Amino acid sequence: MPTFLLTEPLHNGVLILRLNRPDALNALNTALLEELADLLDDAGLNDDVRSVVITGNERAFAAGADVREMAGLDAVGVMQDPRPRYWARIAAFPKPLIAAVNGYCLGGGCELMMHADIVVASSDAQFGQPEINLGIIPGAGGTQRLIRAVGKALASQMVMTGQPIDAERALQAGLVSELTEPELCLERAIDIARRIARQAPLAMQQAKDVLNRAQESHLAAGLAYERKAFTLLAATEDRNEGIRAFIEKRRPDYRGR
Ligand code: CAA
Numbered sequence: 001m002p003t004f005l006l007t008e009p010l011h012n013g014v015l016i017l018r019l020n021r022p023d024a025l026n027a028l029n030t031a032l033l034e035e036l037a038d039l040l041d042d043a044g045l046n047d048d049v050r051s052v053v054i055t056g057n058e059r060a061f062a063a064g065a066d067v068r069e070m071a072g073l074d075a076v077g078v079m080q081d082p083r084p085r086y087w088a089r090i091a092a093f094p095k096p097l098i099a100a101v102n103g104y105c106l107g108g109g110c111e112l113m114m115h116a117d118i119v120v121a122s123s124d125a126q127f128g129q130p131e132i133n134l135g136i137i138p139g140a141g142g143t144q145r146l147i148r149a150v151g152k153a154l155a156s157q158m159v160m161t162g163q164p165i166d167a168e169r170a171l172q173a174g175l176v177s178e179l180t181e182p183e184l185c186l187e188r189a190i191d192i193a194r195r196i197a198r199q200a201p202l203a204m205q206q207a208k209d210v211l212n213r214a215q216e217s218h219l220a221a222g223l224a225y226e227r228k229a230f231t232l233l234a235a236t237e238d239r240n241e242g243i244r245a246f247i248e249k250r251r252p253d254y255r256g257r
Pocket of ligand 1: 023024025027028063064065066067068104106107108109111130131134137138139140142
């Protein structure tokens with residue numbers, strides 16, 4: 001049974017995961033990351049799960065890796081740390097992941113948020129990579145993903161000063177896709193997740209894969225990859241159903257085939 005993650009019963013194809021270490025501002029300890037990787041692996045294989053919302057509580061999405069746990073690791077311990085394997089499984093989750101962020105979103109929490117495809121942030125959210133204050137640097141993709149998300153100058157400022165940015169600045173910089181009032185953040189993320197859950201699952205999977213590829217390849221390679229995925233989808237029943245439903249002016253009935 002998960003201890004550090006609460007799940008809500010699947011509804012309309014949307015799975016809601018809530019980080020649940022309120023006493024530590026949802027700091028990401030190893031057990032929490034393992035649970036998250038396990039849950040996402042299961043959700044990836046479950047056809048009934050069409051999208052996932054991940055959230056924290058009103059004070060914090062997550063305030064980073066668990067600093068107390070890190071304190072016990074020497075260099076060999078860091079080399080043998082299983083967490084990079086959990087992060088890799090989280091990054092490989094093939095379905096849409098939507099983050100609903102209230103409050104602190106720092107360090108490993110910000111890195112987790114950047115694994116989401118879509119981020120809805122509350123107006124009181126704060127985003128930062130404060131690792132430099134601890135004499136370290138981000139270790140779960142923070143430098144690499146942040147620079148791709150917000151560009152070199154702002155990413156460098158955040159990593160080098162350790163100072164967070166507010167939600168408005170995060171929106172301007174493209175780190176998040178929408179801002180809401182604090183009490184509406186989760187609801188809005190669920191709305192988006194439901195809309196996504198109604199779409200053709202295979203097209204959604206290809207969309208995520210191709211969008212992610214754009215972060216890693218130059219334009220010509222990305223365009224070729226997109227065209228291959230587009231062509232592959234022409235072999236699906238859902239593609240024919242989607243087009244037929246449009247012409248017949250009805251809602252499509254997607255089967256994931
Ligand atoms: N790890 C472990 N415990 C944490 C934590 C963390 N990252 N962040 C907060 N907590 C704990 C605090 O120790 C405190 O516990 P106790 O009540 O038992 O003392 C509790 O959560 C509440 O925190 P505060 O009392 O500090 O709350 P605050 O409102 O005064 O301050 C804060 C909030 C500014 C976020 C502050 O808690 C803070 O600076 N946290 C650490 C943030 C940080 O440095 N994150 C990066 C971690 S390193 C990392 O993430 C590496 C990586 O890239 C993988």
